[in-house]
Amino acid sequence: MSSETNIPRPATESRLLQIRSEAERHGRVQAAGVQPAGAPFPIASPQTGYYGLPLLKEPQWSWEVPVYFFVGGAAGSAAVIGAVAHWTGRDEPLARDARFVAAGGALLSSALLVSDLGRPERFLNMLRVFKPQSAMSVGAWILASFGTFSGAAALAEIVSTRIDVPPVRILGEAAQALSAIFGMPFSNYTGVLIGATAIPVWNHNIKTLPIHFGMSGLNCGVSILELVGHERSRALNLLGGCAAAMETYEGYHVEMRRDPVINEPLKRGVSGWITRTGGVLSGPVPLALRLAAALTSDSTSRRLRRMAAWISIAGSLLTRIGWIRAGHASARDWRIPLDIPRPSRGSSEVIELQSKPELPQLKRNVR
Amino acid sequence: MASTPFEQKTTAFLTDSTLCIGCKACEVACKEWNQLPDDGMNWSGLSYDNTGAVGHSSWRHVKFVEGKPEPGFGGNAAKSLSWEFSSDVCKHCENAGCLEACPTGSLVRMEFGAVYLQPDICNGCSYCVVACPFGVVQRNEKDGRAFKCTFCSDRQRVGLQPACAKACPTESIKFGTLDQLRVDAVERVERLHSQGMEDAQLYDPRDTSVQGIHSMFIVRGDPRQYNLPPKPEVPTIYLKDGWRASALAAGLLVAATLAAFVASPRRQARSMARR
Numbered sequence: 001m002s003s004e005t006n007i008p009r010p011a012t013e014s015r016l017l018q019i020r021s022e023a024e025r026h027g028r029v030q031a032a033g034v035q036p037a038g039a040p041f042p043i044a045s046p047q048t049g050y051y052g053l054p055l056l057k058e059p060q061w062s063w064e065v066p067v068y069f070f071v072g073g074a075a076g077s078a079a080v081i082g083a084v085a086h087w088t089g090r091d092e093p094l095a096r097d098a099r100f101v102a103a104g105g106a107l108l109s110s111a112l113l114v115s116d117l118g119r120p121e122r123f124l125n126m127l128r129v130f131k132p133q134s135a136m137s138v139g140a141w142i143l144a145s146f147g148t149f150s151g152a153a154a155l156a157e158i159v160s161t162r163i164d165v166p167p168v169r170i171l172g173e174a175a176q177a178l179s180a181i182f183g184m185p186f187s188n189y190t191g192v193l194i195g196a197t198a199i200p201v202w203n204h205n206i207k208t209l210p211i212h213f214g215m216s217g218l219n220c221g222v223s224i225l226e227l228v229g230h231e232r233s234r235a236l237n238l239l240g241g242c243a244a245a246m247e248t249y250e251g252y253h254v255e256m257r258r259d260p261v262i263n264e265p266l267k268r269g270v271s272g273w274i275t276r277t278g279g280v281l282s283g284p285v286p287l288a289l290r291l292a293a294a295l296t297s298d299s300t301s302r303r304l305r306r307m308a309a310w311i312s313i314a315g316s317l318l319t320r321i322g323w324i325r326a327g328h329a330s331a332r333d334w335r336i337p338l339d340i341p342r343p344s345r346g347s348s349e350v351i352e353l354q355s356k357p358e359l360p361q362l363k364r365n366v367r
Numbered sequence: 368m369a370s371t372p373f374e375q376k377t378t379a380f381l382t383d384s385t386l387c388i389g390c391k392a393c394e395v396a397c398k399e400w401n402q403l404p405d406d407g408m409n410w411s412g413l414s415y416d417n418t419g420a421v422g423h424s425s426w427r428h429v430k431f432v433e434g435k436p437e438p439g440f441g442g443n444a445a446k447s448l449s450w451e452f453s454s455d456v457c458k459h460c461e462n463a464g465c466l467e468a469c470p471t472g473s474l475v476r477m478e479f480g481a482v483y484l485q486p487d488i489c490n491g492c493s494y495c496v497v498a499c500p501f502g503v504v505q506r507n508e509k510d511g512r513a514f515k516c517t518f519c520s521d522r523q524r525v526g527l528q529p530a531c532a533k534a535c536p537t538e539s540i541k542f543g544t545l546d547q548l549r550v551d552a553v554e555r556v557e558r559l560h561s562q563g564m565e566d567a568q569l570y571d572p573r574d575t576s577v578q579g580i581h582s583m584f585i586v587r588g589d590p591r592q593y594n595l596p597p598k599p600e601v602p603t604i605y606l607k608d609g610w611r612a613s614a615l616a617a618g619l620l621v622a623a624t625l626a627a628f629v630a631s632p633r634r635q636a637r638s639m640a641r642r
Contacts, residue, residue: 042412042413042433044430044433044434044592044593045434045589045592046591046592050430050432050591050592051413051414053413053420053594054420054502055501055502055594055596056499056500056502057422057496057497057499057503057505059493059497060493060496060505060508077620080621081624084621084625084628085628088625089633090628090629090632090633116492117491117511118490118491118507118508119491119512120490122488122489122490122491123490125472125473125490126470126490126492128471128472128488129472131467131472134467134469135468135606136468136470137470139470184617185617188612188613188616188620189613191609191612191613192606192609192610193494194497195608195609196468196498196602196603196605196606196609197468197494197497198464198499198502198600199497202497203602206605206608206612207608207612210609210612211612211615211616211619214613214620215616218620218624233631234631234632235627238627238630239624239627242626242627327497331497334594337596337599338591338594338596339591339598340591
């Protein structure tokens with residue numbers, strides 16, 4: 001009980017007199033009924049949609065999906081890095097290790113994708129049709145092809161250390177080339193996958209998502225290859241710096257854009273903070289570390305690069321988790337699909353309720 | 368009126384909120400005929416609608432759209448209250464997002480135009496869930512598969528009308544051929560206008576990429592208060608931009624990798640030592 005309401009004040013006293021005189025004159029008092037402040041009646045209206053219940057369904061993917069995006073991005077990039085290292089003849093051991101990273105990643109990706117299914121035993125149903133209009137179908141085929149060829153390339157690598165005969169080498173070469181070709185879309189198609197949906201924050205960003213995810217995957221692929229023993233490769237440091245620079249640009253782009261309603265989940269709330277942290281960890285931080293590594297002596301450089309690699313990997317994973325969470329937040333925002341503008345700060349729902357409703361005038365039935 | 372397997376006419380629903388009395392017979396009939404699981408006793412606290420939305424276990428859902436009450440005199444009961452009911456259902460879009468997105472081919476178009484999910488093929492990838500611009504399809508987490516309205520395909524195949532339409536006591540849910548119902552809908556709206564319900568309108572988003580729906584709605588007032596989106600878009604319209612960006616990203620990946628390796632010295636000798 002607040003004491004304020006009991007203190008007679010000129011304003012409240014004059015209101016009481018006004019009510020009394022109105023009652024005397026008209027025999028009734030015209031005033032709004034009691035409306036508890038802050039507790040409006042739930043009402044469906046063009047401003048509140050259908051009681052503010054979300055129209056869209058939230059994604060029903062489990063934790064495996066962002067991890068799949070992360071592993072797939074790294075594996076696809078590793079296949080391309082390995083193939084280029086081999087074709088340019090610059091780094092054969094790197095090419096060899098990249099084959100194993102790509103094959104391992106493909107295996108892990110498949111396991112993650114299958115375990116996310118509601119009916120994992122039916123995963124092969126994905127391969128009973130090919131639908132170019134479905135990013136999921138195209139992705140399943142890319143994964144199947146990438147897995148086959150990167151696995152074959154890794155197998156050929158193992159066999160060729162025992163029996164080094166031309167057929168094995170030729171098959172290995174072909175498999176590596178094909179795994180690089182399928183690795184290119186595999187590293188970034190997940191951006192198309194989530195972009196071509198009804199979730200506003202995803203489809204709104206479809207023009208940049210594949211590039212963002214592709215660069216994030218490259219960043220992670222480089223980092224994994226460095227951590228498996230290629231922390232002296234100058235090419236990898238250069239490539240990692242390149243990816244980090246692209247990610248820095250992407251983060252800056254998202255941060256600076258002025259369309260706050262649809263992109264709000266990328267900036268606010270838990271999803272916003274995860275996306276931001278992921279952006280900082282995959283962009284400016286590794287970029288600075290890699291620059292420093294390029295300029296310092298050997299042992300310091302290696303330490304800095306290991307640090308950059310771990311941070312990039314964490315950033316890449318957080319980026320995917322952040323984007324998936326942003327999709328959840330976006331699906332819950334009922335205003336966007338209904339095209340309802342957000343109320344401005346000043347107006348509250350109570351005031352909105354007290355305004356007269358625009359009810360139609362009912363005419364007499366003409367018939 | 369009902370189609371037989373031989374006629375193969377495109378059938379449709381026309382759900383008229385001006386006739387709906389909110390009895391939820393359609394919800395019950397749908398649940399019984401399709402043997403849908405219970406969705407719990409959850410009180411929404413918003414209206415008499417405790418179902419909330421169409422989902423994996425509710426293929427029909429009656430919306431209770433309560434309009435703004437005009438405040439009564441001196442704390443008395445509200446003077447007037449608009450109270451509309453509308454039975455929501457899968458829209459069976461002409462250009463259906465779920466159907467396009469399904470990677471297993473579980474979702475198919477039936478001979479009478481319905482979008483049908485074959486439960487024996489669905490592997491529960493739940494991509495259709497995020498592809499539906501109306502938020503209709505949902506995965507049953509216990510079962511693992513996605514479910515949605517079948518347009519009573521089993522009944523339609525033997526010449527019967529869908530269970531909800533049959534159970535509707537006021538003919539608020541009309542069932543017939545799409546062409547006929549589109550004509551009927553226009554007539555009905557005109558008649559409602561002449562009767563003074565000038566805010567009655569037909570919801571059938573034919574000018575969007577969805578290209579029209581096979582379950583149309585007649586609603587009063589803004590369709591947004593019935594959770595009907597003004598501009599539903601089939602997500603395949605974003606694919607072109609997406610794959611173009613994907614190709615660009617792949618090009619960037621290869622170009623950056625090539626440049627990085629060409630710009631760096633050969634590492635053969637040291638690596639051989641390591642091996």
